[in-house]
Amino acid sequence: MSTSLLTFAKGGVHPQESKEIAEHLAIEKMPLPEEFEIPLLQHFGAPCQPLAKKKDRVEEGDLIGQAQGLGANVHASVTGTVTDIGTSKGPVSLSVPSITIARDLEAPDKVYSPSDWKGLTSQELLQKIKDAGIVGIGGAGFPAHVKLAPPPGTKVDKLVLNGAECEPYLTTDHRVMLEKPEEVIEGTKILLRVLGISEGHIGVEANKKDAIEVLRKALEKQNLEGLKITVDALQVKYPQGSEKQLIESVTGRKVPGGGLPFDVGVIVQNIGTTKAIYDAVVLNKPLYEKVVTISGRGIARPANLQVRVGTRISDIVRYLGGTKPDLAKIVMGGPMMGFAVSTLDIPVTKTVSGVLFLTRDEIDDSPYGPCIRCGWCLEACPMGLSPNEIGLYVEAGRSADTAQFGVFDCFECGSCSFVCPSKRPLVQFIRLAKQKAKR
Structure with missing residues (x-):
């Protein structure tokens, strides 16, 4: 492998990628199901305070969950009637508070028109991001407006966008970079304005050569107005997309133990988050839909689906033609860091990057033994x-x-x-x- 590819020094592994299942499938918009179950906890922090009541009519994009302390707002994914204020199952916690909405089958999709953001201050941009409920789409769902406002006295000079997508099977960021490069770059400009800096890096693993080429061509057509934005090719090595490893790969800086990226002057954002920030600032659109990879050899038809938050996995499975007889495990997220689930009655949240339907041949369920001190x-x-x-x-x-x-x-x-x-x-x-x- 070329020595020009950037990487981190310590550790890492090379699991089978299995990206060929979905990486060439264009983003497909899933038809809306009749009911949505929208969790009020889709982020790092405390659950939102519900603003809607049972039998209320809500419009697509309405604020239905107000952030409490460290949190992010939640919005209605569709126009319809609130049928329940209850709880939803999640992949990690047993249950979280949620709002169920029965879709108005006659209501048209909301149309968003672009607006010029260049005259807005960094604080006005940050407020738009906060109002839209943007969180880290690729991780634990940390509120973006908090991450983009480091403590006073912190000197940040670099922005790094995480386009590594190093988890096997997952291809959502890959497709977003391929199909929406202008929006990703415009989102990068917005982030640089918010942070008050001029240097941005988009780190992409070398197994996505087409995305690297598309982004670089899109950059050539842009008037960067003094900004320095580069697309950096990364060595294919897991976990290349982890914040601390990505920072080391792209900048050479090492975040100390117990430290955070801003301690070394860097802020990291995911590609999907950057696209959502573009939507929030340019289109005034809250975060209530996202691209999710549906993959594995246990699903009838894999896809990169654009789905609304609150769509149940069962509705996705039904739309894609069901599961195969040799299905052995369902994982929300990637196979390395995701969570196995035992039911399809779990709604998609802002942080769900993929749902994998794995067959017996794709998993290892052999019993574990004692440590043999191999190192x-x-x-x-x-x-x-x-x-x-x-x-x-x-x-x-x-x-x-x-x-x-x-x-x-x-x-x-x-x-x-x-x-x-x-x-x-x-x-x-x-x-x-x-x-x-x-x-």
């Missing part, structure tokens, strides 16, 4: 931690003592579990250790 997990860990020791301490009932091994610096990428010859569930051990240590 492979130490070599694979991009944070330089000791996953083996954390696992052993958890099994010994000493989760509270795992901080010495850097458990809180782990971002649960799954590289350790991937390389373990004993198939030990190291990520699950680490999650359990964090929970117990916090208590």
Whole structure:
């Protein structure tokens, strides 16, 4: 592989990509189902305060959930009538508060017209992003308006857009970069204006050569007005898309343990988030629909679907022709960091990047054994931690003592579990250790 490709120094793995299933499928707009179940917790922080009541009529794009403290607003995905204020199942937590809307079958889709944003101040742009409920689409759903307002005294000089999409199977960012390059670049300009800086980098893994070429051609046609925006080709290595690893790859800067990107003068945003910021600022459109990869060999028809938030997975499966007989596991997210689910009655949220329908041949469900002290997990860990020791301490009932091994610096990428010859569930051990240590 060419040495000109950027990457991080420590650890990383090379799982089978399986992107060929969906990477050539253009974004397809899914027809609207008759009912939407919209969670009021789709972000890092506290659930939103519901603003709608049962039997209320709401219009597409209406604010129906007000952010409380650290959070992000939630909007109606369709025009219709509120039929329930209850709870919804989620892939991680057992249930979250939600609003169910029965769609008005006669209501037309809302039409958004572009407006000029160039005369707006950074604070006015930030307010638009906040009002639209933008969160980190590719991760834990951290509110974008908070991330874009680092603490006073912080010196930020670089913006890095995460177009790595290093998780196997997932192809949403790839398709957005291919099909909406102008919007991605305009969103980059908006982000640079908000941050008051001039240097932006779009990091894209080299397995998306077509996206790199399309973005670079789109940049050549742009009047950047003094801005420096580059498209940087990254080596194909997981977890290239993790914030700290991406920052090291693109800028050479290393975020210290326990630190945040702004500690080294960098802000990172996902490609999908950047497109959503374009929509919020240019079109005045809140975040209530997104592109989701539906992949795996257990679904009748894979797709990159543009779906409204609140669409149930069961509706997606029905639209794509159902599942295949050899379906063995359903995963929300990617296979490395996603969560297996046991039901299709889960709604799509702002942070769902993909839903995978995996057959027996695509998973490994063999039982795990004892640690054999091979050290492979130490070599694979991009944070330089000791996953083996954390696992052993958890099994010994000493989760509270795992901080010495850097458990809180782990971002649960799954590289350790991937390389373990004993198939030990190291990520699950680490999650359990964090929970117990916090208590």
